[in-house]
Amino acid sequence: MKLLATFLFVHVVLYAHPHIFIDIYPKLNLHNGKATSISLEWKFDQMTSSVLIMDYDKNKNNKLDKKEIALIKRKTKKLFKAQNYYVKIITKDKNIKIKKLDNFVATIEKSGRMVYSYDLICSFDVKDSIVMFYDKDYYIAIKLKKSFIEPLNKNLDFDIKKVDNGTYFGYAMFNKGIK
Amino acid sequence: MSIYNEFMSQIINWQYTLNDSIASYIKLVNENGLSAVMVVLAISFMYGLVHAAGPGHGKALVSFYFLSRGGSYKKAIKLGYLISIVHAFSALSITFVIYFILTGFFSATFKEFSNISMIISAVMIVSVGIYLFVQAIKTKKEKEQADFSQEKSEYAVAFAAGIVPCPGVMTIVLFCISTGNLYLGVLSAIVMSLGMGFTISLAGILTSYASSKSGNFLKTKGYLLEMLGAIFIILLGVFLFTVSAQILFTPQEVAPAF
Numbered sequence: 001m002k003l004l005a006t007f008l009f010v011h012v013v014l015y016a017h018p019h020i021f022i023d024i025y026p027k028l029n030l031h032n033g034k035a036t037s038i039s040l041e042w043k044f045d046q047m048t049s050s051v052l053i054m055d056y057d058k059n060k061n062n063k064l065d066k067k068e069i070a071l072i073k074r075k076t077k078k079l080f081k082a083q084n085y086y087v088k089i090i091t092k093d094k095n096i097k098i099k100k101l102d103n104f105v106a107t108i109e110k111s112g113r114m115v116y117s118y119d120l121i122c123s124f125d126v127k128d129s130i131v132m133f134y135d136k137d138y139y140i141a142i143k144l145k146k147s148f149i150e151p152l153n154k155n156l157d158f159d160i161k162k163v164d165n166g167t168y169f170g171y172a173m174f175n176k177g178i179k
Numbered sequence: 180m181s182i183y184n185e186f187m188s189q190i191i192n193w194q195y196t197l198n199d200s201i202a203s204y205i206k207l208v209n210e211n212g213l214s215a216v217m218v219v220l221a222i223s224f225m226y227g228l229v230h231a232a233g234p235g236h237g238k239a240l241v242s243f244y245f246l247s248r249g250g251s252y253k254k255a256i257k258l259g260y261l262i263s264i265v266h267a268f269s270a271l272s273i274t275f276v277i278y279f280i281l282t283g284f285f286s287a288t289f290k291e292f293s294n295i296s297m298i299i300s301a302v303m304i305v306s307v308g309i310y311l312f313v314q315a316i317k318t319k320k321e322k323e324q325a326d327f328s329q330e331k332s333e334y335a336v337a338f339a340a341g342i343v344p345c346p347g348v349m350t351i352v353l354f355c356i357s358t359g360n361l362y363l364g365v366l367s368a369i370v371m372s373l374g375m376g377f378t379i380s381l382a383g384i385l386t387s388y389a390s391s392k393s394g395n396f397l398k399t400k401g402y403l404l405e406m407l408g409a410i411f412i413i414l415l416g417v418f419l420f421t422v423s424a425q426i427l428f429t430p431q432e433v434a435p436a437f
Contacts, residue, residue, distance in 0.1 A: 021195045045202065046199065047353075054285055143195060169184075169191060
């Protein structure tokens with residue numbers, strides 16, 4: 001009976017599940033042991049990409065021109081800000097505020113995947129910092145692999161762990177310091 | 180990580196892989212014909228099965244319903260598949276209305292439709308809960324129930340759970356359309372919904388099994404379990420209504436849809 005009650009409760013509380021799958025490629029831009037910004041690439045799954053392309057590639061040339069990118073940027077920026085950029089940065093038990101999103105560009109890869117590239121302007125000590133990527137609404141599943149980070153952050157000594165708060169999952173970079 | 184969370188995390192990994200595989204095979208359909216179609220349909224079924232294994236109000240509703248009403252495994256399968264039929268029909272019709280009739284952003288418009296249908300679903304769930312609660316009180320007085328009213332409540336549960344369209348189904352259909360395979364999109368959506376129906380049926384079967392294990396308790400104080408299930412259904416409806424209303428009144432540009 002207890003098991004049944006637990007099963008039922010869990011299914012009421014945790015009713016969200018992801019429909020969009022994103023590979024995320026973060027690069028910490030460093031200066032004197034501090035990160036001054038994080039450059040990010042979001043690669044959408046193939047099927048979501050096709051919906052986004054239908055939505056935004058208005059002239060159907062399979063490329064995004066300035067006007068189309070501006071439209072995506074306008075729509076995405078507000079959403080990102082409302083979702084705290086799908087990022088949480090902690091260093092020395094302090095939450096680091098993201099000042100703004102900058103240099104937003106959207107492109108369509110040859111494979112048909114939609115890619116959003118942008119910088120998150122923030123400042124924090126890299127040593128013992130944690131950078132988490134997740135969607136608290138759990139509509140998006142964010143995937144982060146070591147192989148996504150390593151080529152972009154050759155000077156960084158880091159580990160990856162799963163973020164699990166019970167209602168959503170994500171990934172976190174545990175930064176030990178600069179090599 | 181607890182075993183449950185580890186399982187949920189694994190479900191996401193499987194979905195990530197299956198989602199990518201479906202897309203890759205759909206792209207091959209134009210070259211490889213029937214063999215690729217069969218693979219797409221097989222993966223779509225698996226995708227639906229795994230997708231529904233994550234948390235969802237459909238399984239919760241079915242579980243509470245079986246907690247309240249009890250029922251055979253056959254009935255659980257029937258209800259699971261009734262839900263999946265309504266689910267497929269709802270997602271397909273909304274997708275086609277957006278694609279062929281409306282102009283605007285697919286994902287955002289679908290999300291709007293989805294939120295409205297979630298509110299309808301929530302109201303229906305509360306109504307079903309109240310109906311079951313009243314029936315439970317009646318049961319306390321007279322043991323016998325009319326089969327006809329039970330069937331009616333099953334259809335109400337199927338409609339309430341299934342009406343909320345799945346964005347995953349819309350995405351498959353639109354992706355197939357973008358590759359020039361509209362019919363494959365419709366088929367994949369139906370097969371994916373059948374996969375979801377399988378998992379939802381399983382939730383009903385498990386609850387039915389758990390209820391049957393309560394032994395003598397059910398025979399003597401069964402109406403208490405019926406009331407409990409009905410109360411859970413009402414709470415589920417209220418919870419869904421609150422969340423959906425909150426989302427509906429969130430400015431569209433900051434609602435999580437791309």
